[in-house]
Amino acid sequence: MGRSLVIDLAYLVSSIFFIYGLKFLSSPKTARRGNLYASIGMLIAIVVTLFDQQVLTYEWIIIGLIIGSAIGAVLAIKIPMTGMPQMVGMLNGFGGGASTLVALSEYYKLTPNIPINTGIAIVLSLLIGGVTFTGSMIAFGKLQGWVTGKVVKYPMQHPLNAMLLLFIIVAGIYVVIDPTLVNIVILITIVSLVLGVLLVLPIGGADMPVAISLLNSYSGLAGSTTGFVLQNNELIIAGALVGASGIILTNIMCKGMNRSLMNVLLGGWSTAGSAPTEAGSTQTVTGNVKSVESEELAMIFDSVSSVVIIPGYGMAVAQAQHAVRDLMNVLESKGIKVRFAIHPVAGRMPGHMNVLLAEANVPYDKLYALEDINDDFSNTDIAFIVGANDVVNPAARHDQSSPIYGMPILNADYAKTVIMNKRSLNPGYAGIENELFFKDNTLMYFGDAKDAISKLVNEIKAL
Amino acid sequence: METVNFLMLIYVFVLAIFVGFELITKVPPTLHTPLMSGSNAISGITIVGALLSAGMQQFTISTILGVVAVIFAMINVVGGFLVTDRMLKMFKKK
Numbered sequence: 001m002g003r004s005l006v007i008d009l010a011y012l013v014s015s016i017f018f019i020y021g022l023k024f025l026s027s028p029k030t031a032r033r034g035n036l037y038a039s040i041g042m043l044i045a046i047v048v049t050l051f052d053q054q055v056l057t058y059e060w061i062i063i064g065l066i067i068g069s070a071i072g073a074v075l076a077i078k079i080p081m082t083g084m085p086q087m088v089g090m091l092n093g094f095g096g097g098a099s100t101l102v103a104l105s106e107y108y109k110l111t112p113n114i115p116i117n118t119g120i121a122i123v124l125s126l127l128i129g130g131v132t133f134t135g136s137m138i139a140f141g142k143l144q145g146w147v148t149g150k151v152v153k154y155p156m157q158h159p160l161n162a163m164l165l166l167f168i169i170v171a172g173i174y175v176v177i178d179p180t181l182v183n184i185v186i187l188i189t190i191v192s193l194v195l196g197v198l199l200v201l202p203i204g205g206a207d208m209p210v211a212i213s214l215l216n217s218y219s220g221l222a223g224s225t226t227g228f229v230l231q232n233n234e235l236i237i238a239g240a241l242v243g244a245s246g247i248i249l250t251n252i253m254c255k256g257m258n259r260s261l262m263n264v265l266l267g268g269w270s271t272a273g274s275a276p277t278e279a280g281s282t283q284t285v286t287g288n289v290k291s292v293e294s295e296e297l298a299m300i301f302d303s304v305s306s307v308v309i310i311p312g313y314g315m316a317v318a319q320a321q322h323a324v325r326d327l328m329n330v331l332e333s334k335g336i337k338v339r340f341a342i343h344p345v346a347g348r349m350p351g352h353m354n355v356l357l358a359e360a361n362v363p364y365d366k367l368y369a370l371e372d373i374n375d376d377f378s379n380t381d382i383a384f385i386v387g388a389n390d391v392v393n394p395a396a397r398h399d400q401s402s403p404i405y406g407m408p409i410l411n412a413d414y415a416k417t418v419i420m421n422k423r424s425l426n427p428g429y430a431g432i433e434n435e436l437f438f439k440d441n442t443l444m445y446f447g448d449a450k451d452a453i454s455k456l457v458n459e460i461k462a463l
Numbered sequence: 464m465e466t467v468n469f470l471m472l473i474y475v476f477v478l479a480i481f482v483g484f485e486l487i488t489k490v491p492p493t494l495h496t497p498l499m500s501g502s503n504a505i506s507g508i509t510i511v512g513a514l515l516s517a518g519m520q521q522f523t524i525s526t527i528l529g530v531v532a533v534i535f536a537m538i539n540v541v542g543g544f545l546v547t548d549r550m551l552k553m554f555k556k557k
Contacts, residue, residue: 018505018508019482019486021501021505022483022486022487022490022498022501022502022505023486023489025486025490025494025497025498025501026486026489026490026491027491028491028493028494028551028554028556029556031494031497031551031554032548032551032552034501035497035501035544035547035548035551036548038501038504038505038544039504039540039544041505042504042505042507042508042510042540042544045508045510045511046510046511046514049510049511049514049515050514050518052514052515052518054515054518054519055514055515055518055519056518056519056520057518057519057520058518060517060518060522060526060529060530060533061514061517061518061530061533063530064513064517064529064530064531064532064533064534064537065533065537067534067537068533068534068535068536068537068538068540068541069537069541071534071537071538071542072537072538072539072540072541072542072543072545073541073542073545075538075542075546076541076542076543076544076545076546076549077545077549079546081550081553084496084500084546084550087500087542087546088496088499088500088503091500091503091504091538091539091542091543091546092503092506094507094535094536094538094539094542095503095506095507095509095535095536095539097532097535098507098509098510098512098513098532098535098536098539099509101513101528101529101531101532101535102509102512102513102516102528102529102532104528105512105513105516105524105525105526105528105529105532106512106516106525108523108524108525108528109516109519109523109525117466117469212499213499216499216502216503219503219506220502220505220506222506222509223506223507223508223509224476226509226512227472227476228469228472228476229512230511230512230515231468231472232511232512233472233475234508234511235508235509235511235512236472236475236476236479237475237476237479238505238506238508239506239508240475240476240477240479240480240482240483241479241482241483241486241487241502241505242483242502242503242505242506243480243483244479244480244481244482244483244484244486244487245483245486245487245498245499245502246499246502248484248487248488249487249495249498249499252492252495342492342493344492349495349496349499350492350495350496350498350499351492351493351494351495351496351497351498351499352496354492354493354494354495354496355496355497355550355553358550358553358554358555359553361553361555363555363556363557364493364554364555364556365556365557366557367493369492369493
């Protein structure tokens with residue numbers, strides 16, 4: 001009694017550390033301390049659990065702790081900053097996988113004496129944990145380029161998924177009523193794993209911010225359901241905090257694309273109308289594209305006083321964040337004001353651009369969110385777009401037939417001059433032409449972002 | 464499990480969701496990636512259940528599942544906190 005009371009109190013202390021950890025994430029100044037607090041909370045939870053009366057042997061625990069910590073540490077140290085979306089995707093998966101395994105383990109431990117409440121919690125853990133595990137692995141594969149980043153359609157997509165979910169619910173009810181049905185429990189686990197694959201496979205590359213946020217939320221909820229299985233308040237609290245976090249991010253990402261969560265989950269822009277290529281050709285965007293070379297561009301930059309840089313996924317692909325930083329430095333040395341405008345869904349996960357620019361030593365107070373900078377474009381000399389496309393397409397404001405109509409965009413076209421760095425005139429993820437290419441005040445600067453910007457920096461220095 | 468006890472767990476869950484919403488809405492967009500990786504590490508709290516399974520006296524199928532769960536959860540915990548710290552170290556003001 002005495003021992004379990006102390007352990008329960010320690011779990012409470014650990015929960016408080018988690019809450020403070022997240023609280024300190026409200027500012028970049030305190031965020032690192034917050035992460036430290038959260039990790040102290042975790043350490044407390046792990047240490048007191050080792051003193052639980054149920055824990056009697058330590059060999060396997062030690063082996064597991066060492067292997068898991070080693071893999072985690074290597075991943076965390078080795079992963080390049082551009083690989084952060086994959087890393088987060090993978091970590092989500094391991095969290096979900098752990099919940100599934102614990103639920104299965106508890107099932108074998110308790111069966112056949114499983115109360116209804118615990119039975120429900122076990123089934124939910126298997127479902128959410130399983131979907132999170134394989135769904136995250138597919139998301140990881142897509143971001144890593146091992147699985148196609150395109151919108152994958154398969155026959156009977158929605159009826160199939162609905163049937164699988166229905167199967168899990170019905171089978172779950174059977175198991176809750178009769179916990180001896182081992183085979184059904186295993187079947188529920190397998191079907192949940194399959195469902196995870198089927199749900200994430202149709203989601204296209206640029207919709208990954210939504211998918212990753214949602215899986216983040218699921219990994220938290222899986223932790224909560226495990227808490228219900230074990231009747232442990234700390235798991236429920238920690239899981240709920242993460243679940244809430246993921247839901248908020250998912251919501252922000254959906255708003256950033258002006259799409260409902262359903263629309264994203266059901267797969268791709270094309271659900272809004274015809275296939276992407278046809279949608280592109282129906283647009284009547286015509287005009288002349290003016291391209292510019294680095295020498296001329298250097299002179300243009302040299303004559304202005306304010307520049308806003310708009311980075312997109314293309315910057316991440318080209319690993320051009322350091323070149324962009326060099327550009328910022330050389331412009332600032334000439335007394336030009338440089339700021340960055342970050343669209344909420346730029347990149348492949350929430351905050352992706354911010355991390356890359358932080359890695360390149362761009363101070364975070366130069367980075368502005370959409371609502372904080374959008375009114376300033378009309379007072380800006382140059383909007384320099386690096387590897388972004390749909391998020392600056394003015395069609396979102398006025399073309400009701402466009403699939404991206406209504407999506408909040410950065411008002412780059414309001415700047416006196418728009419310079420777009422792209423490798424080609426290919427449309428962006430949404431598959432639609434960008435009328436910004438053809439505007440009178442737009443200059444296209446073709447080339448790989450990293451090479452092109454480095455060249456530009458050298459030209460500006462040479463002036 | 465008693466119904467009253469179970470109801471208490473649901474209370475805790477619902478209230479924690481509200482706390483989570485209050486906390487997370489205050490996180491600025493620039494920190495959204497570290498928020499994801501850091502909260503991810505917190506969801507590794509499943510380690511508690513994994514340890515209870517892996518440390519049972521008798522070696523059964525539950526132990527095996529528990530040990531794999533310990534490995535998974537620790538990847539999540541150690542990987543998540545370390546990579547978050549690595550990112551947060553880079554965020555500097557001018």
